[in-house]
Amino acid sequence: MRRIYVFIAGLLSLLYACNNDLTTIGQEVIGSDNYIGEEYIQVTNSSTVKQDSFITSCGEYATDYINRMVMGRYTDKYSGTTVAIPCFQVAPASVPTLSNNASLDSITLEFRYGGNMWGDTLYNPKPQKFYLYRLARKPELNYDNKTFFYNTEPVETEGEKIGETEFYPLIANMSKAYFKVDRDLGQDLLDRLIFREGESGDIYNTNTEGTITFYNFFSYMKGLAIVPDEENDCLMTIHAQSDSLYLCLYYSVDGNPGFLHFPLALREYQYNRITNEPIPEFSSLTDKEQYVPFDSVNISLTQGMAGYMTKMILPPPPSYGEYTTIVKAQLEIKPQFVYDNPVAMPPSIMLYTTNDLNEITGYLFNNSSSNVTGTLVVNNQDTEETRYIFDMTEYYQNLSDMPPTGMGQQILLSVPNDGYSSSGISFNQMVITEVPNVKFYYAKYK
Secondary structure, eight states: OHHHHHHHHHHHHHHHHOOSOGGGTTTTTSOTTOEEEEEEEEOOOEEEEEOSOOBOSOOTTOSSOOOEEEEEEEEETTTEEEEEEEEEEEOOSOOOOOOTTOEEEEEEEEEOEEEEEEEOOSSSOOOEEEEEEEESSOOOOOGGGTTOOBTTOOOOEEEEEEEEEEEOSSHHHHTTOEEEEOHHHHHHHHHHHHSOOOTTTOTTOOOEETTEETHHHHHHOOOEEEEEOTTOOEEEEEEOSTTTEEEEEEEEETTEEEEEEEEEEOGGGOEEEEEEEOOGGGTTOOSTTOOEEHHHHTOEEEETTTTEEEEEEOOOOOOOOTTEEEEEEEEEEOBOOOTTOSSOOOSEEEEEEOOTTOOOOEEOEEETTEEOEEEEEOOSSOGGGOEEEEEOHHHHHHHHTSOOOSSOOEEEEEOSSSSOSSSOOOOOEEEEOSOOEEEEEEEEOO
């Protein structure tokens, strides 16, 4: 028995240390009856599903705030048209004392590029236009739902646009872009600062009601929304921080310039309104319980922000019989690979367990401390060999030690941080046009 253990340990060491022909490993370790074999089992039961709603805010009790939001509009041939509208609040950073002869110069909304862009910015870039609106109401925190806002939260705007901007989707241009805000709004803010009204009407009143400073200001300006033009063809992130997203009121007193900042505030009320109009092949995905089988459209899609996930039913482990054991198992997915794709492939894919209702029920674990994650392995010499590799060795080893259970495990493949989190908003996509495989390496010993 000890010889068997030594044999398997040696095979495992060689298997994980070598990328050569694994079927020859161990041939001379313990005789011709002992070898490493390999087998591919197709994942024939796969489909595309779509989340009908997902979290896009941090909630009132979050320990970490959203630090990026997304704005824009993009039409992709796989996922359809996705529109993102960031909604947020600003407030005075302080209340300076101004003389009665202060005069308005201008007012702007400043924003900074957040480092992510999806769209054709290389070969055919065109100007991106955005409009600034005031919200008609401050969003309401739903305490029964842990105060989160979802992508389905409506955007109710008040009156006409109060500003707009236009720029080519290049980083250099975005660093100089800002919204020119309606001058009447700027004059009203300045007048209310100079001619302070009574306590009930003073929007700069610094007294607090509950935990909200400038309570009257939020009654006056309930929030802002950045709405993309219908001709836009890019999605991009912006920094959601007080020093990079703010109103700036410029004024002069006796020829001396000054400015007043209205930085980002009430971060628990920030959210992204994200909508997606799918292509005809996925038009039936009206809620998360619907699915489109791979066989019916010869494609499955996993994409962040638009809500698409790939659902699969994993095959059971092969039954190799006595004196044979699984030494390595991995799910291999060949994505459609395109150089300079306007929508990049994600470097990793999360894998969740699910049920018949396509609900996320947890992570798929290899063991108690390691969940299964797919890693993109790019082959620059032969892009046809580019793969997502999911190491599922321990998962299948554990299954092989248990009696057959019939139907295999249902799983969902998702782009990490699918619009949920503060730092990982992603529109990256994995397009599958070939049937995935689970590859098993097994050791035969006797």
